[in-house]
Amino acid sequence: MDATERASDGWEPTLAAALLGAERAPTAASSALTALVAEADPSAALLARLAAEGAHHLAGQELGPEALAPLEARGRFGPDCPPAAATRLYALLTEGHGARNRVEEWFERAAATGTRPPAWLLQALMLQRGTLPAAAQAVVGADLDWLARACGESPAETGAADASDWTEGTVAERRAAFTAFRARDPEAARAALEPVFRREKADLREALLHALATGLSAADEPFLEACLDDRANGVRLAAQRLLPELPRSRYAERMAARARAALAVESKRRLLGGTTHTLVVTLPEESPDLVRDRVEPNHWERRGGGTRAGLLRAILARAPLHAFADHPPRLWIELALRSEWADPVFHGLFSAAKRTLDPDWSRAMADITAEAYEGKVTGVRRTNEVLGMWAEALDLLPDAEWEARVAALIRARKIEVVLAVLGQGPEHFSEGFSAALLDWLALVTRGSDSLRRDLAKPWVIARLGDRLWPGDDSAASAAAILARLPEGEGDRLRTQLTGLTSVLELRAAIRRDFRPETTTGGTAQG
Structure with a gap:
C-alpha cells in the first residue's frame, strides 16, 4: 500500500485508539465502517470498530482495486431441501x-x-x-x-474426457478416460487403441483391455483373440475374462466343442413306453490349448487330485449355453445333480447360467434345486449343500420373481429355507414384500426358543435394515417386534433386532425430512 491508501485505511487509527483506551481515544473519524457500529457503550463500540477495520485491513492488504472481482453468482439448480x-x-x-x-x-x-x-x-x-x-x-x-x-481452486473434472485424454496421465487416469471414450464411441476407441497397444507397458495394456468391457461387441473379438498370446499374464487374463461374454466368438465355439465332447445325453426307449436319459461324462485332459483359453483347475483342485474334474467345471463355466441346445435346460440340470460328477457338472452349468442370466436356465435352476431339496429328484439327498444351491439359483431370478417365490416360502412357513435365501436376493425389497417379511419375523420371534435361536444364528436380521422398505410402517413393525421379544432372550437376537429397528427408524426419518411443511406446522404425507 502507498501512503494515500494507508491514510484511507481505518485500521491504524482504530488500533491506536484501542491502545489508548476507549475513554481517552479521540472521536473516530467518520467512515462507512464506523457508521455501521451501533453499540452505545464506548468500549463495545471500540471493539466493534477494531473487528471491522481489522477485517477490512487484512482483506485488502497488498491488493489494488483491480484485484477485486465480483463473485460468480451461485446457479439455481433446484430449490433448497427442507x-x-x-x-x-x-x-x-x-x-x-x-x-x-x-x-x-x-x-x-x-x-x-x-x-x-x-x-x-x-x-x-x-x-x-x-x-x-x-x-x-x-x-x-x-x-x-x-x-x-x-475459493480459487480447480473444480473437479465432471465432463467426459476427450478422445485424446487417454494417451496421457497415470494408469488409472488413462483407463478412466479411455472408458469414457469407449462409452461414447466403442469402434473409434478400439481403433485408436490397436496401433499403440503393443508399445504400452504391461500394467497399462491390462487396464485398457479391461476398459473394453464397456460397449463390448463381436467387433472386438479379433483384437481380444490376439491378446490371448500377449507376453503379459495380466493382459491374457483380461482377454480370457471378456471373450466368454461373446457367445458367437471363436473362443465361445472352442468352449462349446469342448463342452459337447465332455457331456452328452444318452437316451433309451423303454419296452413299456417312455424314455430314460443318462448323462455321459468324459473328463478332459490338460493341454496347452486349454491353458491359452484360461481353462485350468485351481490350486485346491490340483492338490485334491481332481485336476480333470476341475477342467470340466472350467470348460462348462465358459461355454455358451447354445452348446446344450439339444435338450432343455431342465434335463441337463436334473441329470447333473444325479451324476457321479455332480459337483463339477452342476457348478459349471450354474456358472454359465449366472454369467449369461438366461431366463430359461435361471428358472430351471431354481425349479430343479427346489425340487431336489424337497426330495422330489430321485437319487438326490436333501442336504444343506442342496439348500445352498437353491438359494444361489433363486438369486439368478429377476427381483420381482425372487420376491414372489420367497413370499410363497414365507406363506408356507418354510423357516429354514427362508433363512437360507435371505442372505441373497435383491439389494432393496419392495414395500409389499417388506411388510410380508416383517410379519414373518414377528411370527418367528413369537415361536419357540429354538426358532428364535435359529433366527439369530446367521445374522440375517442385522443385514435387513438396509434392504427393507424404509417407511414409517416398517420402522413401527420392527419396533413392535423388538418390544414383544420375550424377556431373557439371548443378546444376539436382541442386538440384531435393536440394530434393525434403529436403521429403519433413521431411514424413515430421512424420508420424512423431505416432506414439505404444511401451513399447520405438520408435514404433508407422501
Whole structure:
C-alpha cells in the first residue's frame, strides 16, 4: 500500500485508539465502517470498530482495486431441501464412516424430490467431496464446483474426457478416460487403441483391455483373440475374462466343442413306453490349448487330485449355453445333480447360467434345486449343500420373481429355507414384500426358543435394515417386534433386532425430512 491508501485505511487509527483506551481515544473519524457500529457503550463500540477495520485491513492488504472481482453468482439448480433434511445431512456427514450408506440414501432422496443442500452445508460437503457417494454428483456437484472456483481452486473434472485424454496421465487416469471414450464411441476407441497397444507397458495394456468391457461387441473379438498370446499374464487374463461374454466368438465355439465332447445325453426307449436319459461324462485332459483359453483347475483342485474334474467345471463355466441346445435346460440340470460328477457338472452349468442370466436356465435352476431339496429328484439327498444351491439359483431370478417365490416360502412357513435365501436376493425389497417379511419375523420371534435361536444364528436380521422398505410402517413393525421379544432372550437376537429397528427408524426419518411443511406446522404425507 502507498501512503494515500494507508491514510484511507481505518485500521491504524482504530488500533491506536484501542491502545489508548476507549475513554481517552479521540472521536473516530467518520467512515462507512464506523457508521455501521451501533453499540452505545464506548468500549463495545471500540471493539466493534477494531473487528471491522481489522477485517477490512487484512482483506485488502497488498491488493489494488483491480484485484477485486465480483463473485460468480451461485446457479439455481433446484430449490433448497427442507431445513430438517439439511440438519439431518449435516449430522450424517459428521457421524463418520458408519453413516456412509445413509448419506447415499439422503442424496438419492434429494434427487427424487428435486432439491439440494442449502449454501451453509457446502463447506462441510466440500471437505468430504472425495468420499461422497456417486448420487451426490447430480445433486450438489455444480454447487461444489462453484464453491471451488470462488475459493480459487480447480473444480473437479465432471465432463467426459476427450478422445485424446487417454494417451496421457497415470494408469488409472488413462483407463478412466479411455472408458469414457469407449462409452461414447466403442469402434473409434478400439481403433485408436490397436496401433499403440503393443508399445504400452504391461500394467497399462491390462487396464485398457479391461476398459473394453464397456460397449463390448463381436467387433472386438479379433483384437481380444490376439491378446490371448500377449507376453503379459495380466493382459491374457483380461482377454480370457471378456471373450466368454461373446457367445458367437471363436473362443465361445472352442468352449462349446469342448463342452459337447465332455457331456452328452444318452437316451433309451423303454419296452413299456417312455424314455430314460443318462448323462455321459468324459473328463478332459490338460493341454496347452486349454491353458491359452484360461481353462485350468485351481490350486485346491490340483492338490485334491481332481485336476480333470476341475477342467470340466472350467470348460462348462465358459461355454455358451447354445452348446446344450439339444435338450432343455431342465434335463441337463436334473441329470447333473444325479451324476457321479455332480459337483463339477452342476457348478459349471450354474456358472454359465449366472454369467449369461438366461431366463430359461435361471428358472430351471431354481425349479430343479427346489425340487431336489424337497426330495422330489430321485437319487438326490436333501442336504444343506442342496439348500445352498437353491438359494444361489433363486438369486439368478429377476427381483420381482425372487420376491414372489420367497413370499410363497414365507406363506408356507418354510423357516429354514427362508433363512437360507435371505442372505441373497435383491439389494432393496419392495414395500409389499417388506411388510410380508416383517410379519414373518414377528411370527418367528413369537415361536419357540429354538426358532428364535435359529433366527439369530446367521445374522440375517442385522443385514435387513438396509434392504427393507424404509417407511414409517416398517420402522413401527420392527419396533413392535423388538418390544414383544420375550424377556431373557439371548443378546444376539436382541442386538440384531435393536440394530434393525434403529436403521429403519433413521431411514424413515430421512424420508420424512423431505416432506414439505404444511401451513399447520405438520408435514404433508407422501
